[in-house]
Structure formats: structure tokens, C-alpha cells
Amino acid sequence: MDKQRDFVLRTIEERGVKFVRLWFTDVVGTLKSVAIAPAEVEGAFTEGIGFDGSAIEGLSRTSESDLLAFPDPTTFQLLPWRGDIDPTARMFCDISTPDGAPAVADPRNVLKRTLEKAADRGFTFYTHPEIEFYLLKSAKFGPEGPEPVDNAGYFDNVPGGTAHDFRRRSVRMLEDLGISVEFSHHEVGPGQNEIDLRYADALATADNIMTFRTVIKEVAIEQGVYATFMPKPFSEHPGSGMHTHLSLFEGEKNAFYEPGAQYQLSKIGRQFVAGLLRHAQEISAVTNQFVNSYKRIWGGDEAPSFVSWGHNNRSALVRVPLYKPNKGQSARVEYRAIDSASNPYLAFALLLAAGLKGIEEGYELPAEAENNVWELSDAERRALGYDPLPTSLDAAIQYMEESELVADTLGEQVFNYVLANKRAEWRGYRAQVTKFELDRNLGIL
Template identity: 80%
Template sequence: MDKQRDFVLRTIEERGVKFVRLWFTDVVGALKSVAIAPAEVEGAFAEGLGIDGSSIEGFTRAFEADVLAHPDPTTFQILPWRGEVDPTARMFCDITTPDGQPAAADPRNVLKRTLAKAADRGFTFYTHPEIEFYLLKSASYGPEGPQPVDQAGYFDNVPGGSAHDFRRSAVRMLEELGISVEFSHHEAGPGQNEIDLRYADALTTADNIMTFRTVVKEVAIEQGVYATFMPKPLANQPGSGMHTHMSLFEGDTNAFFDASGEYQLSKIGRQFVAGILQHAPEITAVTNQYVNSYKRIWGGDEAPSYVTWGHNNRSALMRVPLYKPGKGQSARVEYRGVDSAANPYLAYSLLLAAGLKGIEEGYDLPAEAEDTVWELSESERRALGYKALPSSLDRALGLMEESELVAETLGEQVFNYVLLNKRREWREYRLQVTPYELESNLPIL
């Protein structure tokens, strides 16, 4: 760590960095930033930087407001969109109390704590997200709703289209920040795009997702458009998910691979999937944390609505994807429920905790869903034992509130704050009189 700190201090001097942004997130996953002068960085490494935690959603109560932000030197990067005038860098921070204890409400610490539990069992948790988002002409909208930048569809090639230029600029900027991109393409909705990040350990991935969202927003502003990670911004169009591929490694060995297993998935892999399926409904308030998230889950267009798994079944909540024969290191499972607006630190903590619970308790994997789940009747789904995901944020919060797994994984302060914050969102939503109600009812009632 000392070598890494020395590297940061030397780079700041050599590159003429004028500002260093210290980044952290609140409980709902909003990125927070405080800029310090280069001369203050060494002190921040040694002692942390004091910030008022009561001003950050979910961090502290007013009477215990002081916390310290400790920059992680391994996350140091110069921000390319700031250019060469007053070069600016960033580092992610771990938040502690003044006596040096990890802050209970720091989402990054929640994930580090869950990863430590996995490490105690000999596992390293790797993730690979496929992040969808919409490009709109602007953040404002009229009676016809938000206006996408194009009318293209899935994998469409649009000569001269703004999405091409956008993705090229965004990918180049991500690579400059040390974030490797695997794929980028137009998604199914008009103006919808997807960029997939390469595999990394879950903490690095979560940091990368927070950086990714910032890069996408910055490139959009630069190109005169607006990027949104809202789960379902357009009615009658697909929502934006963040399908995540996951694997556990024991040293250099992929614990999910078994050449003799069905789909070459090991017993550990099957138990991991079973754990997530068992606990999926109770973690949904975190993986899908907004009122709008449930418009995506229940709006069709390949968003998973039922707790099922399959091999090549895109209607399933979890999938065991195809990979090249003999490539055992590529064995993985895909969770399709997370949307693009989730707090990645908390979402990955709960997915890992649920999977580990399946391994510890020896959960049995239910039968594979071979049919397209949406096309079955309600009675057919019931006969097959397919449970539904929560139909609303209110229902999801009710299931979360009863969950020992979620309470234990998040810790008391984060658990209580998520419930408090999201209950307030639901109450505010429930008070709204929507255009649908006015159009449907006002002329006839």
C-alpha cells in the first residue's frame, strides 16, 4: 500500500494534477465527491479527511455526524474528461468513524465485509455486468414523453448515428480510466445502448460501475444528449437491466466448473444458484430499488418476472450461459434481475450472500424452466412452482423487512435506512394522480 501511495503522490506531481476528487456513495448508490488540493493528499492517506456524515443519505444520525474518508490509492485515476487544463484525478474512499472503525452505513464496506466472509470459505467472487441505458435528446420531455436519439433496434448499425459516436467516445474514455470493455452495441429500445465490462473481482466491478455511470453522463453532455439509467423511461419499450455474470474461484480454480456436471456446472455452482433463487424475492428491494423498477420487471420485453433458472432461456431469472467447450475457467451463472439503477455495492453483497447461503445450507436446485415463462398461464406457472418476483416496491419492501439474510448482510443501519428511504418513496408515489387515471376516468366518472 505504501508503494501505491508513493505512486499516487509521484503521479500527481509529474502530471501537474490540480484537484483530487475523493469519491464515495450513499446508501441508495448516489455518487458523492469532495475535491482536495494535491498538498492535502498525503494527509488524507495518513489520517483520512473529515466529512459531515449527516449530510449524506443514510450515513449517520445527526448526533454522530463526523466520519472520515480514507482514499484507496489503488483506485487512483486521472479523469480524462477534465482535459489538460487543471488536470483532475479521483480515488474511491472507505468511510470510517473517528475511532477508526468502518462506518456501518458505508456501502463499499458492506461489500468488503461480505467478500471477507466469502474469502473465509476460500472463495473469490468475480462479476461481469452488462449495463443498459437510454440516450435521450434531453432530460426534459413533453406530452409524448422522453425523446430517444434514434429509432434503431437490437444490434442495429446506424451509419452516422449519434449512438456510434457516443459508444466510441465512452469506451475510449473507460479504457483511459483502466476499465476494460468487452462489448458495446445498440439495444432493443430506440436510443437504448449496452456496454459490457470485463470480469473483475466484485469490489473492483462495483467501483467500475460507479465510474461507468459518471463517464456515460459526461460523454452524453459533451455530445449534447442526455443519458439515463432509469429502469423504464419509455412506456411500451424495454427497460434497462444490468445482467450480471458471476463466478466463484478457489485460488486459480473456477468453483463453478465440473466437466461431468449438467451444463458443466458443479455442485457448488448449483447450490449457489439455488441460494439466489430461494432468496431472490427478499433481495429485490435492493436489486430493484425504485418505484419505476417494477415497470421494467412486469413490463415484458425479456425482463424476468418469475423465480426460475434455465440454460438458454432468456425468460428465466437466472441463466447458465453457453461458453466455449473446454473453457472451464469461463463457467459462470447470470442473474438477470438487477436493473441499471441499483447500488452495485449492496446488490452484489446480497447476491453473494444468498449464493453462499445456498452452499452452506446445501440448497437443492429446482427443476430447470424449459418453457418461455411469460407464455405459460398463471395456473401452469403455479403447477410448476414458479414464484413471482414482487409486483411493486411496496411488496418488495415487505419481503425485505422479514428477511434475516438481508438484515444480517446489510447491517442494522443500512437495512433500516433502505427501508425508511424506500417507504418514503412509495408513500410519495402512492399520492400521485397519474395521466393514465385522468385520461381513463375523468371523462366518464
């Protein structure tokens, strides 16, 4: 760590860095930032930067408001959109109390705690997200709703189009930040795009997702458009998910791979999937944390609505994808419910905790869904044991309230804050009178 700190201090001096932004997130997943002068960085490493935690959503109680942000030198990167004008760098921070203990409500610490539990069992947790978002002409919209930048579709090549140039610029900027991109393409919806990050350990991936969102927003501003990670901005077009591939490694060995097993998925892999399925309803208020998230889940267009798993079955909640022949290290499972507006630190912590619970308790994997789950009748789904995911944020809250797994993983303070925050959102949503109600009822009642 000392070598990494020395590297940061030397780079700041050699590159003429004028500002260093210290980043962390609140419990909802909003990025927070404080800029410090280069002369303050060395002190920040050893003593932290103090701030009022009670002013940050869910981070501390008013009576315990003093917190310290300690920059993680391994996350140091120059911000490419700043260019050569006042060069600026960033580092993610770990949040501590004045006595040096990790802040229990720091989302990054929640994930680190869960990763440590996995490490105690010999596992390293890797994730690979496929992040979808919409490009709009503006954040403002009229009676017809938001206006996408194009009318292109899945994998369409639009020479000279906004999305093509946007993705090229974004990928270049992400690579400049040390974030490896695997694929980028136009998605199904008009103005909808997807950029897939290369797999990395879960903490690095969560940091990368927070950086990714910032990059996408910055490039959008630069190009005169607006980018949104809202799960379902259009009722008639697909929502934006963040399908995430998951794998556990034991040292250099992929713990999900077993030659000769069905789909080459090991017993550990099967138990991990069983854990994801059994606890999917309980973790939905975090993996799908907004009222709008459930418009995506129940809006069709390949969003998973029922708790099931399948091999290459895109209607299932958990998919066991094909992998390249003779490449057992690529064995993985894909969780398809999570959306790109989630707090990645909390979401990854709960996905890992659910999978580990399946391994610890020896959960049995239910029968595979071989048919299109959406095309089955309700009676057929019940007979096959395909329980529905929560149909609303209110239903997700009720599942979470009863979940010992979520409470233990998040810790009391984060657990209670998430519930309070989501209840407040649901109350506000439930109280409104919508255009749908007025159009449908005002003229006849």
C-alpha cells in the same frame, strides 16, 4: 499499500494534477465527491478527510455525524474528460468513524464485509455486468414523453449516428480509466445502448460501475444529449437492466465448473443458484430499488418476472449460459433481474450472500425451466413452482422487512435506512393522481 501511495503521490507531481476528487456513495448509490488539493493527499491517506456523515443519505445518525474518508490508492486514475486543463484525478474512499472503525453504513464497506465472509470460505467473487441505458435528446420532455436520439434497434449499425459516436467515445474514455470493455452495441429500444464491462472481482466491478455512470453522463453532456439509467423510461419500449454474470473462484480454480456435470455446473454452482432463487424476492428492494424498477420487471421484453432458472433460457431469472468449449474457467451464472440504477455495492453484497447461503445450507436446485416462462399460464407456473418476483416496490419492501439474510448482510443501520427510504418513495408514488387515472375516469365518473 505504501508503494501504491508513493505511486499516487509521484504521478500527481509528474502529471501536474491540480485537483484530486475523493469519491464514495450514499446508501441509495448516488456518487458523492469532494475535491482536495494535491498537497492534502498525503495527509488524507494517513488521517482521512473529515465530513458530516449525517448530511449524506443513510450514512450516519445525527448523533454520530463525524466521519472520515480515506482514499484507496489502488483506485487512483486521471479523469480523461478533464483533459490537460487543470488535470484532475479521482480515488474511491473507505469511510471510517473517528476511532478508526469502518463506518457500518458505508456501502463499499458492506460489500467488503461480505467479500471477507466469502474469503473465509476460500472464495473470491467475480462479476461481469452488461449495463443498459437510454440516450435522449434532452432531460426535458413534453406530452409525448422523452425523445430518444434515434429509432435504431438491436445491434443496428448507424453510420454517423449519435449512439455510434457516443459508444466509441465512451469506450475510449473507460479504457483510459483502466476499465476494460468487452462489448458495446445498440440495444432493442430506440436510443437504447449496452456496454459490457470485462469481469473483475466484485469490489473493483462496483467501483467501475460508479465510474461508468459518471463517464456516460459526462460524454452525454459533451455531445449535447442526455443519458439515463432509469429502469423503464418508456412504457412501449424495453427497460434497461444490468444482467450480471457471477462466478466464485477457489484460488485459480473456477468453483462453478465441473466436467461431466449437467451444463458443467458444479455442486457449489448449483447450490449458489439455489440460494439466488430462494432469496430473490427478499433482495429485490435493493437489486430493483425504485418504483420504476417494477415497470421493467413486469413490462415484458425479456425482463424476468418469475423465480426460475434455465440453461440459455432468457425468460428465466437465473441463466446458465453456454461457455466456450475447453474453457471451464468461464463457467458462470447470469442474474437477470438487477437493473442499472441499483447501488452496485449493496446489490453485489446481497447476491453473494444469497449464493453463499445456498452453499452453507446445501440448498437443492429446483427443476430447470425449459419452456418460455412468460408464455405459461398462471396455473402452470404455480404447478411448476415459479413464484413471481415482487410486483411493486411495496411488495418488495414487505419481503425485505421479513428477511434475516438482508438484515444480516446490510447491517442494522443500512437495513433500516433502505426500508425507510423505500417506504417514503412508495408513499409519495401512492399519493399521486396520474394521467392514466384522469384519462380513464375523469370523463365518465
